[in-house]
Amino acid sequence: MYVAVKGGEAAIENAHKLLAEDRRGDQAVPELGVAQIREQLSLGVDRVMTEGSIYDPDLAALALKQARGDQVEAIFLLRAYRTTLPRFAVSLPIDTGSMQVSRRISSCFKDLPGGQLLGPTFDYTHRLLDFALMEGGAPDAAGGAGKLADSLPQVVDLLNAEGLIEQELPDAEDAPVADLTREPMMFPAGRDARLQTLARADEGYLLALGYSTQRGYAKSHPFVGEIRSGEVGVQVDVPELGFAVDIGDITITECQMVNQFKGSKSEPPKFTRGYGLAFGMSERKAMAMSLVDRSLRAEDLAEDITAPAQDEEFVLYHADNVEASGFVQHLKLPHHVDFQAELALVRLMRAEIAAQKADAAPKDGVYEEAAQ
Amino acid sequence: MSSLQQSYQTTATLDGYNFGFLDEQTKRMLRRAILKAVAIPGYQVPFGSREMPLPYGWGTGGMQVTAAVIGGNDILKVIDQGADDTTNAVSIRRFFVRMTGVATTEKTREATLIQTRHRVPETPLSEGQILVYQVPIPEPLRWLEPRETETRKMHALSEYGVMHVKLYEDIAQHGHISTAYDYPVLVNGRYLMRCSPIPKFDTPKLHMNGALQLFGAGREKRIYAVPPYTDVKPLDFEDHPFEIERWPEDCALCGAGDSFLDEVILDDRGGRMFVCSDTDYCGERRAAGHVGKMSAPYKEEAAE
Numbered sequence: 001m002y003v004a005v006k007g008g009e010a011a012i013e014n015a016h017k018l019l020a021e022d023r024r025g026d027q028a029v030p031e032l033g034v035a036q037i038r039e040q041l042s043l044g045v046d047r048v049m050t051e052g053s054i055y056d057p058d059l060a061a062l063a064l065k066q067a068r069g070d071q072v073e074a075i076f077l078l079r080a081y082r083t084t085l086p087r088f089a090v091s092l093p094i095d096t097g098s099m100q101v102s103r104r105i106s107s108c109f110k111d112l113p114g115g116q117l118l119g120p121t122f123d124y125t126h127r128l129l130d131f132a133l134m135e136g137g138a139p140d141a142a143g144g145a146g147k148l149a150d151s152l153p154q155v156v157d158l159l160n161a162e163g164l165i166e167q168e169l170p171d172a173e174d175a176p177v178a179d180l181t182r183e184p185m186m187f188p189a190g191r192d193a194r195l196q197t198l199a200r201a202d203e204g205y206l207l208a209l210g211y212s213t214q215r216g217y218a219k220s221h222p223f224v225g226e227i228r229s230g231e232v233g234v235q236v237d238v239p240e241l242g243f244a245v246d247i248g249d250i251t252i253t254e255c256q257m258v259n260q261f262k263g264s265k266s267e268p269p270k271f272t273r274g275y276g277l278a279f280g281m282s283e284r285k286a287m288a289m290s291l292v293d294r295s296l297r298a299e300d301l302a303e304d305i306t307a308p309a310q311d312e313e314f315v316l317y318h319a320d321n322v323e324a325s326g327f328v329q330h331l332k333l334p335h336h337v338d339f340q341a342e343l344a345l346v347r348l349m350r351a352e353i354a355a356q357k358a359d360a361a362p363k364d365g366v367y368e369e370a371a372q
Numbered sequence: 373m374s375s376l377q378q379s380y381q382t383t384a385t386l387d388g389y390n391f392g393f394l395d396e397q398t399k400r401m402l403r404r405a406i407l408k409a410v411a412i413p414g415y416q417v418p419f420g421s422r423e424m425p426l427p428y429g430w431g432t433g434g435m436q437v438t439a440a441v442i443g444g445n446d447i448l449k450v451i452d453q454g455a456d457d458t459t460n461a462v463s464i465r466r467f468f469v470r471m472t473g474v475a476t477t478e479k480t481r482e483a484t485l486i487q488t489r490h491r492v493p494e495t496p497l498s499e500g501q502i503l504v505y506q507v508p509i510p511e512p513l514r515w516l517e518p519r520e521t522e523t524r525k526m527h528a529l530s531e532y533g534v535m536h537v538k539l540y541e542d543i544a545q546h547g548h549i550s551t552a553y554d555y556p557v558l559v560n561g562r563y564l565m566r567c568s569p570i571p572k573f574d575t576p577k578l579h580m581n582g583a584l585q586l587f588g589a590g591r592e593k594r595i596y597a598v599p600p601y602t603d604v605k606p607l608d609f610e611d612h613p614f615e616i617e618r619w620p621e622d623c624a625l626c627g628a629g630d631s632f633l634d635e636v637i638l639d640d641r642g643g644r645m646f647v648c649s650d651t652d653y654c655g656e657r658r659a660a661g662h663v664g665k666m667s668a669p670y671k672e673e674a675a676e
Contacts, residue, residue, distance in 0.1 A: 008457055008462060009462055009466065011459070012459060012462060012463060012466075076423075076427065079423040080423050080424065080425040082423065083422045083423040083424070084389070084393075084395070086395070181420075181422075181423075182420045183420050184418040184419060184420060184421065184593035184594075185593070186418065187520060187521045188521075313518075313519055313520060313521065317520075322423065322427075322428060323428045323591045325427065325428075326427030326428030326429040326430060326432075326591065327428055327429035327508070327591055328429075329427060329429070330427065330428075330429030330430050330508070333430065333452070333459075333460050333489075334452065334453050334458055334459075334460075335453075335490070335569075336453055336634055336649075337453045337454060337490045337491055337553070337570075337571055337632065337634070337649055338490060338552070338553040338554075338569050338571060340571070340632075340633070340634055340635055340649075341552035341553045341571035341572065341573065341617055342552045342553070343635065344552065344617045344618075344619070345548070345550060345552040345617070348548070349546055349547070349548060349550070352547060
C-alpha cells in the first residue's frame with residue numbers, strides 16, 4: 001500500500017550490497033590494497049588516525065578503503081572499533097624534545113639552535129597539476145643534510161630563559177588526566193579536556209575557528225614558535241618490571257604557537273602559548289588546534305570573551321565530527337510522528353485564524369481559501 | 373515462561389563481541405548511572421557515553437541503556453515512529469539479535485524490554501516491563517538557554533519560570549501552547565524533563581506508568597529515568613489545561629479512535645488516509661475483528 005519509510009531487512013541488505021558494489025567501482029580497474037592507501041594516501045591516513053583517536057596506520061587505511069575515501073566515515077569506523085578495545089595501560093607523557101625530526105621550522109627567529117629543516121612539505125611547491133603522475137613512476141631521490149641533532153631545544157624554552165613567555169609546568173605525576181572517552185565533558189573543562197577535544201576535533205572546524213581568530217574575532221597575534229614533525233618513542237611503565245619500556249614509535253606533528261599578551265593588573269606583558277598536537281604529518285590540524293587552544297584560554301588569562309572561538313561550550317560541544325555528522329544525518333530518519341503532531345497543530349491554528357478573519361471580513365469570500 | 377528460560381540457555385552472540393556489545397566495565401558504569409537516575413526521577417545523570425557502531429543521533433543512547441539492562445531471557449521489541457518495521461527499528465533490533473541472541477517480538481504485551489524512538493506504545497505497559505527511549509536532546513530548557521552550565525544551575529534551583537513564560541507567550545501569540553511534541557513535564561514534582569520527542573498525545577502515558585521508563589542520550593551523554601508509578605505532570609495553566617491532539621477520522625484499517633494516527637498521502641489530488649502509527653496495536657485490533665473504512669478483511673500476516 002505505501003512504502004515510504006517502511007523497509008525490512010531485505011531492503012537494508014540490498015542497500016549494503018549496492019554500497020559494496022559502488023565501493024569497488026569498475027572491476028576492470030585493479031582493486032586498491034590497504035598497503036597502497038597507507039603508503040600513498042598517508043596524509044589521509046594521518047587525519048583518520050588523529051580524529052579517530054588511535055594510532056594504527058593499517059586500520060586507518062582499511063577504514064578509508066571501506067569508507068570509499070570519505071574521511072569522516074572512516075574516522076567513525078575507527079572510533080567504533082576503538083571503543084571495543086580494552087585499556088591496559090596509560091603511557092608516560094611523550095618527550096617531543098627528543099623527537100627524530102623530519103621537519104622543524106620556526107617563524108619567530110631567522111635561525112635557531114639545531115637549525116631549521118623544511119622536510120617533506122607542500123610549502124613552496126607551485127600548485128600545478130603534475131600530469132606525469134597520470135602515469136606514475138619513481139620520484140627523484142632527495143639530497144641534502146637529512147637528520148638534525150638527536151635532541152633539539154624547544155623554541156619556546158629559549159624564550160622562557162628570559163621570562164618572556166608564560167611558564168607551563170607539568171601537573172603532578174599522580175594527578176588524573178581527563179579522558180573524554182570515559183567521562184562526559186563537564187564545564188568549565190580543564191585544559192587537559194580541552195586539548196583532548198581539540199585533538200579529536202574535526203580539522204575543517206578547527207581551521208575555520210582558528211581562521212576567525214586571525215580575522216579579528218578574538219585576535220591573539222599569533223606567531224609560529226615552532227612546528228616539528230617526526231618520530232617519538234612511546235613508553236609505558238610496567239609495575240612488574242619497575243621501569244618504563246618502549247612500546248614503539250609514533251609519528252606526530254607538534255605546533256607551539258606564540259601569542260601576544262598585553263598583561264593584566266597582576267601580570268606584566270609577556271607571550272602566551274597555544275598548543276597543537278596531531279598524529280602523522282597533520283600540520284594544518286596542529287596549527288589550527290594551537291590557535292583555538294589559545295583563544296579558549298581567554299578566561300584563564302582574564303581577557304574579554306567576545307568571539308565564538310573563545311566560547312568554551314560552543315567550541316567544545318560542536319567539535320566532534322562523529323557526533324556532528326551523526327546528528328545532522330539523523331534528520332534522514334523518519335520523523336513523521338512529530339511531523340504529524342506539528343501538522344495537526346498548524347492546521348488547527350490556521351483554521352482558527354481563518355475563522356476569525358471570516359467573522360471580521362465582509363462576506364465576499366475573499367478570505368475563505370485559508371480555511372482549508 | 374518455560375520457553376523464555378530455554379531462550380536464555382541458547383543465546384549466542386557474534387564471535388569476538390561481549391554479550392550486548394559493550395564490555396562489562398562499561399555496563400557497570402551505565403548501570404550505576406541508571407540507578408542514580410531511578411533514585412532521582414527526571415534528573416539528567418552525565419555518563420561516559422561510548423562510541424557505538426551506529427551513528428550518534430540514531431539511538432546510541434537508547435542502545436547503551438538497552439545493552440546495560442538486557443539479559444539473556446529478555447524479549448526485545450524495537451519500534452521507531454510506533455512501528456516495528458521502520459528501517460532504523462529493524463536495524464537496531466538486528467544489532468541486538470546479533471550481539472545478544474535474545475528473542476524478539478512485535479507484541480507490546482509479550483516484550484520485557486522495549487526500545488523506542490518517538491512513541492509510547494498504545495497498549496498500556498505493566499509492571500516488570502522496561503521502556504527505553506532514544507533521546508536526541510535531553511535538556512528541556514535547551515531552546516531557551518543554550519548553555520549547559522546555565523541549565524544545570526536552573527535545574528538545581530528549580531528555576532523553571534522561563535518555560536512557563538514560553539508557554540504563556542505561545543498562548544498570547546497563537547491562542548495555544550504551540551508545542552506539539554517534546555512537551556515539557558515536571559517529574560515527581562521536582563525536575564523538569566523532556567520526554568524525548570514523543571507527540572504530546574503520548575505524554576499522559578508517562579504518568580503513573582507501571583513500567584520502568586529509561587531515557588538514554590548518547591551524543592549528549594545523559595541518562596534519566598521515570599521509575600514505575602511516578603507522578604509526571606505536563607506544564608499547563610488553569611485556564612489553558614494540557615490537551616492532546618485529535619484527528620478528524622478514525623484509523624482507516626482498524627477503526628481505532630483512540631490511537632495516534634499517521635497521515636498517509638495516497639495521490640497528488642489531496643487523497644489521504646489515517647492509520648495507526650502503532651503497528652502492533654493496529655494489527656491486534658484487526659485480528660480481533662475491528663475494521664476501518666478502508667480495510668480489507670484481516671489476514672494473518674506471515675511472520676518474519
